Amino acid sequence: MTPPTGIDDRPEIGTALVRRLVDAQFPQWAGLSLTRVEPAGSDHVIHRLGDGLAVRLPCHRGAVGQAAKEMEWLPRLAPHLPLAVPAPVAVGAPGFGYPWPWAVARWLDGEVATVDALSHSRPAAIAMARFLRALRSVPVPGGGPGLIERDEATRAAIAETAGVFDAPAMTDLWDAALAAPPWGRDPVWVHGDLHTGNLLTDGGRLSAVIDFGNLGAGDPACDLTIAFTLMSPACRTAFRDALATDEATWTRGRGWALSTGLNALTHYADDARVVAQTTRQITQALLG
Missing domain, CATH: 3.30.200.20 (Phosphorylase Kinase; domain 1)
Structure with a gap:
Protein backbone atom coordinates (compact mmCIF):
# COMPACT_ATOMS: atom_id res chain seq x y z
CA MET A 1 0.00 0.00 0.00
CA TRP A 107 -12.24 -4.52 -17.38
CA LEU A 108 -11.84 -7.51 -15.04
CA ASP A 109 -15.09 -8.94 -13.71
CA GLY A 110 -15.20 -9.93 -10.07
CA GLU A 111 -15.48 -8.61 -6.57
CA VAL A 112 -12.71 -7.33 -4.31
CA ALA A 113 -11.57 -10.16 -2.05
CA THR A 114 -12.45 -10.01 1.63
CA VAL A 115 -11.19 -11.78 4.71
CA ASP A 116 -14.73 -12.99 5.42
CA ALA A 117 -14.96 -14.63 2.01
CA LEU A 118 -11.51 -16.20 1.69
CA SER A 119 -9.67 -16.41 5.01
CA HIS A 120 -10.73 -20.04 5.57
CA SER A 121 -10.53 -21.06 1.90
CA ARG A 122 -7.75 -23.59 1.40
CA PRO A 123 -8.30 -23.52 -2.41
CA ALA A 124 -7.72 -19.74 -2.37
CA ALA A 125 -4.52 -20.19 -0.36
CA ILE A 126 -3.27 -22.82 -2.80
CA ALA A 127 -4.24 -20.66 -5.78
CA MET A 128 -2.29 -17.74 -4.30
CA ALA A 129 0.76 -19.97 -3.79
CA ARG A 130 0.57 -21.21 -7.38
CA PHE A 131 0.34 -17.65 -8.65
CA LEU A 132 3.45 -16.62 -6.72
CA ARG A 133 5.39 -19.69 -7.84
CA ALA A 134 4.53 -18.88 -11.45
CA LEU A 135 5.43 -15.20 -11.03
CA ARG A 136 8.80 -16.11 -9.52
CA SER A 137 9.57 -18.50 -12.37
CA VAL A 138 9.68 -15.76 -15.02
CA PRO A 139 13.26 -14.50 -15.59
CA VAL A 140 13.82 -10.97 -14.33
CA PRO A 141 16.64 -8.42 -14.53
CA GLY A 142 18.07 -6.46 -11.62
CA GLY A 143 17.24 -6.42 -7.93
CA GLY A 144 15.06 -4.58 -5.46
CA PRO A 145 15.09 -3.17 -1.93
CA GLY A 146 15.31 -5.32 1.16
CA LEU A 147 14.03 -5.02 4.69
CA ILE A 148 16.96 -2.98 5.97
CA GLU A 149 15.77 0.04 3.94
CA ARG A 150 12.60 0.01 6.06
CA ASP A 151 14.34 -0.23 9.43
CA GLU A 152 14.17 3.39 10.58
CA ALA A 153 10.55 3.88 9.56
CA THR A 154 9.46 0.55 11.05
CA ARG A 155 11.08 1.21 14.41
CA ALA A 156 9.48 4.65 14.48
CA ALA A 157 6.09 3.08 13.75
CA ILE A 158 6.62 0.49 16.50
CA ALA A 159 7.21 3.31 18.96
CA GLU A 160 4.20 5.24 17.65
CA THR A 161 1.84 2.27 18.08
CA ALA A 162 3.25 0.98 21.36
CA GLY A 163 -0.01 1.77 23.14
CA VAL A 164 -1.96 -0.41 20.69
CA PHE A 165 0.29 -3.41 20.12
CA ASP A 166 2.97 -5.24 22.10
CA ALA A 167 6.06 -3.13 21.30
CA PRO A 168 8.62 -5.65 22.69
CA ALA A 169 7.03 -8.45 20.64
CA MET A 170 7.04 -6.29 17.50
CA THR A 171 10.67 -5.36 18.09
CA ASP A 172 11.63 -9.00 18.56
CA LEU A 173 9.84 -9.96 15.34
CA TRP A 174 11.50 -7.13 13.43
CA ASP A 175 14.96 -7.93 14.81
CA ALA A 176 14.50 -11.60 13.85
CA ALA A 177 13.44 -10.64 10.32
CA LEU A 178 16.50 -8.43 9.86
CA ALA A 179 18.77 -11.14 11.28
CA ALA A 180 17.36 -13.93 9.07
CA PRO A 181 19.63 -15.08 6.23
CA PRO A 182 18.94 -12.94 3.16
CA TRP A 183 17.58 -14.21 -0.14
CA GLY A 184 20.72 -15.78 -1.56
CA ARG A 185 19.51 -16.56 -5.05
CA ASP A 186 18.77 -14.47 -8.12
CA PRO A 187 16.10 -11.80 -7.65
CA VAL A 188 12.59 -12.85 -8.64
CA TRP A 189 9.49 -10.97 -9.75
CA VAL A 190 7.44 -9.69 -6.83
CA HIS A 191 4.04 -8.03 -6.90
CA GLY A 192 5.08 -5.82 -4.01
CA ASP A 193 1.64 -4.86 -2.67
CA LEU A 194 -0.34 -8.05 -2.08
CA HIS A 195 -3.36 -7.47 0.12
CA THR A 196 -7.08 -8.19 -0.15
CA GLY A 197 -7.81 -4.95 -2.02
CA ASN A 198 -5.61 -6.13 -4.88
CA LEU A 199 -7.30 -9.50 -5.32
CA LEU A 200 -10.57 -10.25 -7.11
CA THR A 201 -12.95 -13.15 -6.64
CA ASP A 202 -15.50 -14.63 -9.03
CA GLY A 203 -18.07 -17.12 -7.81
CA GLY A 204 -16.34 -17.32 -4.46
CA ARG A 205 -12.98 -18.28 -5.97
CA LEU A 206 -9.81 -16.25 -6.31
CA SER A 207 -9.81 -15.06 -9.93
CA ALA A 208 -7.43 -12.13 -10.47
CA VAL A 209 -4.53 -10.12 -9.08
CA ILE A 210 -4.53 -6.39 -9.83
CA ASP A 211 -2.58 -3.17 -9.16
CA PHE A 212 1.01 -3.93 -10.14
CA GLY A 213 2.35 -0.48 -9.30
CA ASN A 214 5.01 -1.95 -7.00
CA LEU A 215 6.00 -4.73 -9.42
CA GLY A 216 9.72 -5.28 -9.33
CA ALA A 217 12.57 -7.68 -8.73
CA GLY A 218 13.79 -8.69 -5.32
CA ASP A 219 13.24 -10.85 -2.27
CA PRO A 220 10.06 -12.98 -2.59
CA ALA A 221 9.48 -12.57 1.15
CA CYS A 222 7.72 -9.25 0.53
CA ASP A 223 4.81 -11.04 -1.17
CA LEU A 224 4.25 -13.27 1.86
CA THR A 225 2.34 -10.38 3.42
CA ILE A 226 -0.79 -11.85 1.82
CA ALA A 227 -0.54 -14.81 4.20
CA PHE A 228 -1.03 -12.43 7.11
CA THR A 229 -3.54 -10.03 5.54
CA LEU A 230 -5.91 -12.70 4.26
CA MET A 231 -5.43 -16.22 5.59
CA SER A 232 -6.44 -18.06 8.72
CA PRO A 233 -3.61 -19.95 10.49
CA ALA A 234 -4.63 -23.26 8.89
CA CYS A 235 -4.77 -21.75 5.39
CA ARG A 236 -1.51 -19.93 6.05
CA THR A 237 0.13 -23.30 6.70
CA ALA A 238 -1.32 -24.74 3.48
CA PHE A 239 -0.08 -21.67 1.57
CA ARG A 240 3.41 -21.97 3.03
CA ASP A 241 3.61 -25.69 2.24
CA ALA A 242 2.39 -25.18 -1.35
CA LEU A 243 4.95 -22.43 -1.83
CA ALA A 244 7.72 -24.54 -0.20
CA THR A 245 8.91 -21.52 1.77
CA ASP A 246 12.02 -21.97 3.90
CA GLU A 247 12.23 -20.71 7.48
CA ALA A 248 14.43 -17.71 6.72
CA THR A 249 12.15 -16.45 3.94
CA TRP A 250 9.08 -16.95 6.13
CA THR A 251 10.74 -14.99 8.94
CA ARG A 252 11.55 -12.15 6.55
CA GLY A 253 7.97 -12.34 5.27
CA ARG A 254 6.65 -11.79 8.79
CA GLY A 255 8.88 -8.74 8.97
CA TRP A 256 7.48 -7.41 5.69
CA ALA A 257 3.94 -7.98 6.96
CA LEU A 258 4.68 -6.14 10.19
CA SER A 259 6.41 -3.25 8.44
CA THR A 260 3.76 -2.71 5.76
CA GLY A 261 0.98 -3.05 8.29
CA LEU A 262 2.51 -0.45 10.59
CA ASN A 263 3.19 1.85 7.64
CA ALA A 264 -0.46 1.68 6.55
CA LEU A 265 -1.73 2.09 10.09
CA THR A 266 0.30 5.22 10.78
CA HIS A 267 -0.48 6.83 7.39
CA TYR A 268 -4.19 5.96 7.27
CA ALA A 269 -5.11 6.21 10.95
CA ASP A 270 -8.36 8.03 10.10
CA ASP A 271 -9.58 5.31 7.71
CA ALA A 272 -11.52 2.69 9.70
CA ARG A 273 -11.35 0.16 6.86
CA VAL A 274 -7.56 0.36 6.68
CA VAL A 275 -7.21 0.30 10.47
CA ALA A 276 -9.23 -2.92 10.68
CA GLN A 277 -7.26 -4.56 7.88
CA THR A 278 -3.83 -3.58 9.14
CA THR A 279 -4.65 -4.42 12.76
CA ARG A 280 -5.41 -7.95 11.61
CA GLN A 281 -2.24 -8.02 9.52
CA ILE A 282 -0.02 -6.97 12.42
CA THR A 283 -1.72 -9.37 14.82
CA GLN A 284 -1.37 -12.30 12.44
CA ALA A 285 2.28 -11.44 11.76
CA LEU A 286 2.96 -11.54 15.50
CA LEU A 287 1.27 -14.95 15.71
CA GLY A 288 3.43 -16.28 12.88
Missing part, protein backbone atom coordinates in the same frame (compact mmCIF):
# COMPACT_ATOMS: atom_id res chain seq x y z
CA THR A 2 1.52 3.29 -1.11
CA PRO A 3 1.24 6.05 1.50
CA PRO A 4 -0.13 9.42 0.52
CA THR A 5 2.46 12.01 -0.43
CA GLY A 6 0.70 15.15 0.64
CA ILE A 7 -2.46 17.08 -0.08
CA ASP A 8 -0.74 19.25 -2.66
CA ASP A 9 -0.12 16.17 -4.79
CA ARG A 10 -3.81 15.27 -5.07
CA PRO A 11 -5.56 16.81 -8.08
CA GLU A 12 -9.32 16.96 -8.33
CA ILE A 13 -10.45 14.06 -10.51
CA GLY A 14 -14.12 14.18 -11.42
CA THR A 15 -16.01 12.19 -14.01
CA ALA A 16 -16.26 15.26 -16.25
CA LEU A 17 -12.46 15.53 -16.36
CA VAL A 18 -12.06 11.83 -17.18
CA ARG A 19 -14.66 12.17 -19.94
CA ARG A 20 -12.75 15.05 -21.50
CA LEU A 21 -9.44 13.18 -21.34
CA VAL A 22 -10.87 10.03 -22.90
CA ASP A 23 -12.79 11.83 -25.63
CA ALA A 24 -9.83 14.04 -26.59
CA GLN A 25 -7.15 11.36 -26.61
CA PHE A 26 -9.12 8.24 -27.55
CA PRO A 27 -12.05 9.38 -29.71
CA GLN A 28 -12.82 5.75 -30.64
CA TRP A 29 -14.22 5.39 -27.09
CA ALA A 30 -16.04 8.74 -26.92
CA GLY A 31 -19.45 7.13 -27.22
CA LEU A 32 -18.96 4.67 -24.37
CA SER A 33 -20.59 5.18 -20.98
CA LEU A 34 -18.37 6.30 -18.10
CA THR A 35 -19.13 5.42 -14.47
CA ARG A 36 -16.97 6.03 -11.41
CA VAL A 37 -16.07 2.91 -9.42
CA GLU A 38 -16.35 3.09 -5.64
CA PRO A 39 -14.44 2.25 -3.55
CA ALA A 40 -11.33 2.39 -5.74
CA GLY A 41 -8.46 2.15 -3.28
CA SER A 42 -5.97 4.78 -2.20
CA ASP A 43 -3.80 5.23 -5.31
CA HIS A 44 -6.18 5.68 -8.25
CA VAL A 45 -9.55 7.04 -9.26
CA ILE A 46 -11.17 4.37 -11.43
CA HIS A 47 -13.99 4.64 -13.96
CA ARG A 48 -15.63 1.88 -15.93
CA LEU A 49 -15.67 2.76 -19.63
CA GLY A 50 -18.40 0.93 -21.49
CA ASP A 51 -18.69 -2.74 -20.58
CA GLY A 52 -15.15 -3.79 -21.30
CA LEU A 53 -12.67 -1.11 -20.20
CA ALA A 54 -11.40 0.58 -17.04
CA VAL A 55 -9.82 4.03 -16.81
CA ARG A 56 -7.35 4.53 -13.94
CA LEU A 57 -5.93 7.92 -12.98
CA PRO A 58 -3.28 8.23 -10.23
CA CYS A 59 -4.59 10.43 -7.45
CA HIS A 60 -1.20 11.19 -5.87
CA ARG A 61 2.40 11.43 -6.99
CA GLY A 62 3.42 8.13 -5.42
CA ALA A 63 1.29 6.23 -7.94
CA VAL A 64 2.70 7.96 -11.01
CA GLY A 65 4.57 5.61 -13.35
CA GLN A 66 2.31 2.60 -12.83
CA ALA A 67 0.62 2.98 -16.22
CA ALA A 68 3.88 2.73 -18.14
CA LYS A 69 5.17 -0.11 -15.96
CA GLU A 70 2.05 -2.21 -16.43
CA MET A 71 1.97 -1.47 -20.17
CA GLU A 72 5.53 -2.75 -20.51
CA TRP A 73 5.52 -5.78 -18.25
CA LEU A 74 2.05 -7.24 -17.75
CA PRO A 75 1.66 -8.47 -21.34
CA ARG A 76 4.93 -10.35 -20.88
CA LEU A 77 3.99 -11.83 -17.52
CA ALA A 78 0.32 -12.67 -18.15
CA PRO A 79 0.88 -15.79 -20.31
CA HIS A 80 2.84 -17.40 -17.46
CA LEU A 81 0.33 -16.70 -14.67
CA PRO A 82 -2.57 -18.94 -13.53
CA LEU A 83 -4.75 -16.01 -12.41
CA ALA A 84 -5.96 -13.09 -14.49
CA VAL A 85 -4.04 -9.80 -14.34
CA PRO A 86 -4.85 -6.40 -15.87
CA ALA A 87 -4.47 -6.18 -19.64
CA PRO A 88 -3.40 -2.60 -20.50
CA VAL A 89 -4.58 -1.25 -23.82
CA ALA A 90 -3.49 2.41 -23.76
CA VAL A 91 -1.62 5.05 -21.77
CA GLY A 92 -3.09 8.54 -21.73
CA ALA A 93 -1.17 11.80 -21.42
CA PRO A 94 -1.65 14.72 -19.00
CA GLY A 95 -4.28 17.20 -20.03
CA PHE A 96 -6.99 19.67 -18.99
CA GLY A 97 -5.08 20.39 -15.79
CA TYR A 98 -4.52 16.75 -14.87
CA PRO A 99 -0.73 16.40 -14.46
CA TRP A 100 0.20 12.72 -14.95
CA PRO A 101 0.00 9.76 -17.35
CA TRP A 102 -3.02 7.53 -16.87
CA ALA A 103 -4.14 4.15 -18.15
CA VAL A 104 -6.92 2.28 -19.91
CA ALA A 105 -7.11 -1.48 -19.36
CA ARG A 106 -9.51 -4.32 -20.02
Whole structure:
Protein backbone atom coordinates (compact mmCIF):
# COMPACT_ATOMS: atom_id res chain seq x y z
CA MET A 1 0.00 0.00 0.00
CA THR A 2 1.52 3.29 -1.11
CA PRO A 3 1.24 6.05 1.50
CA PRO A 4 -0.13 9.42 0.52
CA THR A 5 2.46 12.01 -0.43
CA GLY A 6 0.70 15.15 0.64
CA ILE A 7 -2.46 17.08 -0.08
CA ASP A 8 -0.74 19.25 -2.66
CA ASP A 9 -0.12 16.17 -4.79
CA ARG A 10 -3.81 15.27 -5.07
CA PRO A 11 -5.56 16.81 -8.08
CA GLU A 12 -9.32 16.96 -8.33
CA ILE A 13 -10.45 14.06 -10.51
CA GLY A 14 -14.12 14.18 -11.42
CA THR A 15 -16.01 12.19 -14.01
CA ALA A 16 -16.26 15.26 -16.25
CA LEU A 17 -12.46 15.53 -16.36
CA VAL A 18 -12.06 11.83 -17.18
CA ARG A 19 -14.66 12.17 -19.94
CA ARG A 20 -12.75 15.05 -21.50
CA LEU A 21 -9.44 13.18 -21.34
CA VAL A 22 -10.87 10.03 -22.90
CA ASP A 23 -12.79 11.83 -25.63
CA ALA A 24 -9.83 14.04 -26.59
CA GLN A 25 -7.15 11.36 -26.61
CA PHE A 26 -9.12 8.24 -27.55
CA PRO A 27 -12.05 9.38 -29.71
CA GLN A 28 -12.82 5.75 -30.64
CA TRP A 29 -14.22 5.39 -27.09
CA ALA A 30 -16.04 8.74 -26.92
CA GLY A 31 -19.45 7.13 -27.22
CA LEU A 32 -18.96 4.67 -24.37
CA SER A 33 -20.59 5.18 -20.98
CA LEU A 34 -18.37 6.30 -18.10
CA THR A 35 -19.13 5.42 -14.47
CA ARG A 36 -16.97 6.03 -11.41
CA VAL A 37 -16.07 2.91 -9.42
CA GLU A 38 -16.35 3.09 -5.64
CA PRO A 39 -14.44 2.25 -3.55
CA ALA A 40 -11.33 2.39 -5.74
CA GLY A 41 -8.46 2.15 -3.28
CA SER A 42 -5.97 4.78 -2.20
CA ASP A 43 -3.80 5.23 -5.31
CA HIS A 44 -6.18 5.68 -8.25
CA VAL A 45 -9.55 7.04 -9.26
CA ILE A 46 -11.17 4.37 -11.43
CA HIS A 47 -13.99 4.64 -13.96
CA ARG A 48 -15.63 1.88 -15.93
CA LEU A 49 -15.67 2.76 -19.63
CA GLY A 50 -18.40 0.93 -21.49
CA ASP A 51 -18.69 -2.74 -20.58
CA GLY A 52 -15.15 -3.79 -21.30
CA LEU A 53 -12.67 -1.11 -20.20
CA ALA A 54 -11.40 0.58 -17.04
CA VAL A 55 -9.82 4.03 -16.81
CA ARG A 56 -7.35 4.53 -13.94
CA LEU A 57 -5.93 7.92 -12.98
CA PRO A 58 -3.28 8.23 -10.23
CA CYS A 59 -4.59 10.43 -7.45
CA HIS A 60 -1.20 11.19 -5.87
CA ARG A 61 2.40 11.43 -6.99
CA GLY A 62 3.42 8.13 -5.42
CA ALA A 63 1.29 6.23 -7.94
CA VAL A 64 2.70 7.96 -11.01
CA GLY A 65 4.57 5.61 -13.35
CA GLN A 66 2.31 2.60 -12.83
CA ALA A 67 0.62 2.98 -16.22
CA ALA A 68 3.88 2.73 -18.14
CA LYS A 69 5.17 -0.11 -15.96
CA GLU A 70 2.05 -2.21 -16.43
CA MET A 71 1.97 -1.47 -20.17
CA GLU A 72 5.53 -2.75 -20.51
CA TRP A 73 5.52 -5.78 -18.25
CA LEU A 74 2.05 -7.24 -17.75
CA PRO A 75 1.66 -8.47 -21.34
CA ARG A 76 4.93 -10.35 -20.88
CA LEU A 77 3.99 -11.83 -17.52
CA ALA A 78 0.32 -12.67 -18.15
CA PRO A 79 0.88 -15.79 -20.31
CA HIS A 80 2.84 -17.40 -17.46
CA LEU A 81 0.33 -16.70 -14.67
CA PRO A 82 -2.57 -18.94 -13.53
CA LEU A 83 -4.75 -16.01 -12.41
CA ALA A 84 -5.96 -13.09 -14.49
CA VAL A 85 -4.04 -9.80 -14.34
CA PRO A 86 -4.85 -6.40 -15.87
CA ALA A 87 -4.47 -6.18 -19.64
CA PRO A 88 -3.40 -2.60 -20.50
CA VAL A 89 -4.58 -1.25 -23.82
CA ALA A 90 -3.49 2.41 -23.76
CA VAL A 91 -1.62 5.05 -21.77
CA GLY A 92 -3.09 8.54 -21.73
CA ALA A 93 -1.17 11.80 -21.42
CA PRO A 94 -1.65 14.72 -19.00
CA GLY A 95 -4.28 17.20 -20.03
CA PHE A 96 -6.99 19.67 -18.99
CA GLY A 97 -5.08 20.39 -15.79
CA TYR A 98 -4.52 16.75 -14.87
CA PRO A 99 -0.73 16.40 -14.46
CA TRP A 100 0.20 12.72 -14.95
CA PRO A 101 0.00 9.76 -17.35
CA TRP A 102 -3.02 7.53 -16.87
CA ALA A 103 -4.14 4.15 -18.15
CA VAL A 104 -6.92 2.28 -19.91
CA ALA A 105 -7.11 -1.48 -19.36
CA ARG A 106 -9.51 -4.32 -20.02
CA TRP A 107 -12.24 -4.52 -17.38
CA LEU A 108 -11.84 -7.51 -15.04
CA ASP A 109 -15.09 -8.94 -13.71
CA GLY A 110 -15.20 -9.93 -10.07
CA GLU A 111 -15.48 -8.61 -6.57
CA VAL A 112 -12.71 -7.33 -4.31
CA ALA A 113 -11.57 -10.16 -2.05
CA THR A 114 -12.45 -10.01 1.63
CA VAL A 115 -11.19 -11.78 4.71
CA ASP A 116 -14.73 -12.99 5.42
CA ALA A 117 -14.96 -14.63 2.01
CA LEU A 118 -11.51 -16.20 1.69
CA SER A 119 -9.67 -16.41 5.01
CA HIS A 120 -10.73 -20.04 5.57
CA SER A 121 -10.53 -21.06 1.90
CA ARG A 122 -7.75 -23.59 1.40
CA PRO A 123 -8.30 -23.52 -2.41
CA ALA A 124 -7.72 -19.74 -2.37
CA ALA A 125 -4.52 -20.19 -0.36
CA ILE A 126 -3.27 -22.82 -2.80
CA ALA A 127 -4.24 -20.66 -5.78
CA MET A 128 -2.29 -17.74 -4.30
CA ALA A 129 0.76 -19.97 -3.79
CA ARG A 130 0.57 -21.21 -7.38
CA PHE A 131 0.34 -17.65 -8.65
CA LEU A 132 3.45 -16.62 -6.72
CA ARG A 133 5.39 -19.69 -7.84
CA ALA A 134 4.53 -18.88 -11.45
CA LEU A 135 5.43 -15.20 -11.03
CA ARG A 136 8.80 -16.11 -9.52
CA SER A 137 9.57 -18.50 -12.37
CA VAL A 138 9.68 -15.76 -15.02
CA PRO A 139 13.26 -14.50 -15.59
CA VAL A 140 13.82 -10.97 -14.33
CA PRO A 141 16.64 -8.42 -14.53
CA GLY A 142 18.07 -6.46 -11.62
CA GLY A 143 17.24 -6.42 -7.93
CA GLY A 144 15.06 -4.58 -5.46
CA PRO A 145 15.09 -3.17 -1.93
CA GLY A 146 15.31 -5.32 1.16
CA LEU A 147 14.03 -5.02 4.69
CA ILE A 148 16.96 -2.98 5.97
CA GLU A 149 15.77 0.04 3.94
CA ARG A 150 12.60 0.01 6.06
CA ASP A 151 14.34 -0.23 9.43
CA GLU A 152 14.17 3.39 10.58
CA ALA A 153 10.55 3.88 9.56
CA THR A 154 9.46 0.55 11.05
CA ARG A 155 11.08 1.21 14.41
CA ALA A 156 9.48 4.65 14.48
CA ALA A 157 6.09 3.08 13.75
CA ILE A 158 6.62 0.49 16.50
CA ALA A 159 7.21 3.31 18.96
CA GLU A 160 4.20 5.24 17.65
CA THR A 161 1.84 2.27 18.08
CA ALA A 162 3.25 0.98 21.36
CA GLY A 163 -0.01 1.77 23.14
CA VAL A 164 -1.96 -0.41 20.69
CA PHE A 165 0.29 -3.41 20.12
CA ASP A 166 2.97 -5.24 22.10
CA ALA A 167 6.06 -3.13 21.30
CA PRO A 168 8.62 -5.65 22.69
CA ALA A 169 7.03 -8.45 20.64
CA MET A 170 7.04 -6.29 17.50
CA THR A 171 10.67 -5.36 18.09
CA ASP A 172 11.63 -9.00 18.56
CA LEU A 173 9.84 -9.96 15.34
CA TRP A 174 11.50 -7.13 13.43
CA ASP A 175 14.96 -7.93 14.81
CA ALA A 176 14.50 -11.60 13.85
CA ALA A 177 13.44 -10.64 10.32
CA LEU A 178 16.50 -8.43 9.86
CA ALA A 179 18.77 -11.14 11.28
CA ALA A 180 17.36 -13.93 9.07
CA PRO A 181 19.63 -15.08 6.23
CA PRO A 182 18.94 -12.94 3.16
CA TRP A 183 17.58 -14.21 -0.14
CA GLY A 184 20.72 -15.78 -1.56
CA ARG A 185 19.51 -16.56 -5.05
CA ASP A 186 18.77 -14.47 -8.12
CA PRO A 187 16.10 -11.80 -7.65
CA VAL A 188 12.59 -12.85 -8.64
CA TRP A 189 9.49 -10.97 -9.75
CA VAL A 190 7.44 -9.69 -6.83
CA HIS A 191 4.04 -8.03 -6.90
CA GLY A 192 5.08 -5.82 -4.01
CA ASP A 193 1.64 -4.86 -2.67
CA LEU A 194 -0.34 -8.05 -2.08
CA HIS A 195 -3.36 -7.47 0.12
CA THR A 196 -7.08 -8.19 -0.15
CA GLY A 197 -7.81 -4.95 -2.02
CA ASN A 198 -5.61 -6.13 -4.88
CA LEU A 199 -7.30 -9.50 -5.32
CA LEU A 200 -10.57 -10.25 -7.11
CA THR A 201 -12.95 -13.15 -6.64
CA ASP A 202 -15.50 -14.63 -9.03
CA GLY A 203 -18.07 -17.12 -7.81
CA GLY A 204 -16.34 -17.32 -4.46
CA ARG A 205 -12.98 -18.28 -5.97
CA LEU A 206 -9.81 -16.25 -6.31
CA SER A 207 -9.81 -15.06 -9.93
CA ALA A 208 -7.43 -12.13 -10.47
CA VAL A 209 -4.53 -10.12 -9.08
CA ILE A 210 -4.53 -6.39 -9.83
CA ASP A 211 -2.58 -3.17 -9.16
CA PHE A 212 1.01 -3.93 -10.14
CA GLY A 213 2.35 -0.48 -9.30
CA ASN A 214 5.01 -1.95 -7.00
CA LEU A 215 6.00 -4.73 -9.42
CA GLY A 216 9.72 -5.28 -9.33
CA ALA A 217 12.57 -7.68 -8.73
CA GLY A 218 13.79 -8.69 -5.32
CA ASP A 219 13.24 -10.85 -2.27
CA PRO A 220 10.06 -12.98 -2.59
CA ALA A 221 9.48 -12.57 1.15
CA CYS A 222 7.72 -9.25 0.53
CA ASP A 223 4.81 -11.04 -1.17
CA LEU A 224 4.25 -13.27 1.86
CA THR A 225 2.34 -10.38 3.42
CA ILE A 226 -0.79 -11.85 1.82
CA ALA A 227 -0.54 -14.81 4.20
CA PHE A 228 -1.03 -12.43 7.11
CA THR A 229 -3.54 -10.03 5.54
CA LEU A 230 -5.91 -12.70 4.26
CA MET A 231 -5.43 -16.22 5.59
CA SER A 232 -6.44 -18.06 8.72
CA PRO A 233 -3.61 -19.95 10.49
CA ALA A 234 -4.63 -23.26 8.89
CA CYS A 235 -4.77 -21.75 5.39
CA ARG A 236 -1.51 -19.93 6.05
CA THR A 237 0.13 -23.30 6.70
CA ALA A 238 -1.32 -24.74 3.48
CA PHE A 239 -0.08 -21.67 1.57
CA ARG A 240 3.41 -21.97 3.03
CA ASP A 241 3.61 -25.69 2.24
CA ALA A 242 2.39 -25.18 -1.35
CA LEU A 243 4.95 -22.43 -1.83
CA ALA A 244 7.72 -24.54 -0.20
CA THR A 245 8.91 -21.52 1.77
CA ASP A 246 12.02 -21.97 3.90
CA GLU A 247 12.23 -20.71 7.48
CA ALA A 248 14.43 -17.71 6.72
CA THR A 249 12.15 -16.45 3.94
CA TRP A 250 9.08 -16.95 6.13
CA THR A 251 10.74 -14.99 8.94
CA ARG A 252 11.55 -12.15 6.55
CA GLY A 253 7.97 -12.34 5.27
CA ARG A 254 6.65 -11.79 8.79
CA GLY A 255 8.88 -8.74 8.97
CA TRP A 256 7.48 -7.41 5.69
CA ALA A 257 3.94 -7.98 6.96
CA LEU A 258 4.68 -6.14 10.19
CA SER A 259 6.41 -3.25 8.44
CA THR A 260 3.76 -2.71 5.76
CA GLY A 261 0.98 -3.05 8.29
CA LEU A 262 2.51 -0.45 10.59
CA ASN A 263 3.19 1.85 7.64
CA ALA A 264 -0.46 1.68 6.55
CA LEU A 265 -1.73 2.09 10.09
CA THR A 266 0.30 5.22 10.78
CA HIS A 267 -0.48 6.83 7.39
CA TYR A 268 -4.19 5.96 7.27
CA ALA A 269 -5.11 6.21 10.95
CA ASP A 270 -8.36 8.03 10.10
CA ASP A 271 -9.58 5.31 7.71
CA ALA A 272 -11.52 2.69 9.70
CA ARG A 273 -11.35 0.16 6.86
CA VAL A 274 -7.56 0.36 6.68
CA VAL A 275 -7.21 0.30 10.47
CA ALA A 276 -9.23 -2.92 10.68
CA GLN A 277 -7.26 -4.56 7.88
CA THR A 278 -3.83 -3.58 9.14
CA THR A 279 -4.65 -4.42 12.76
CA ARG A 280 -5.41 -7.95 11.61
CA GLN A 281 -2.24 -8.02 9.52
CA ILE A 282 -0.02 -6.97 12.42
CA THR A 283 -1.72 -9.37 14.82
CA GLN A 284 -1.37 -12.30 12.44
CA ALA A 285 2.28 -11.44 11.76
CA LEU A 286 2.96 -11.54 15.50
CA LEU A 287 1.27 -14.95 15.71
CA GLY A 288 3.43 -16.28 12.88
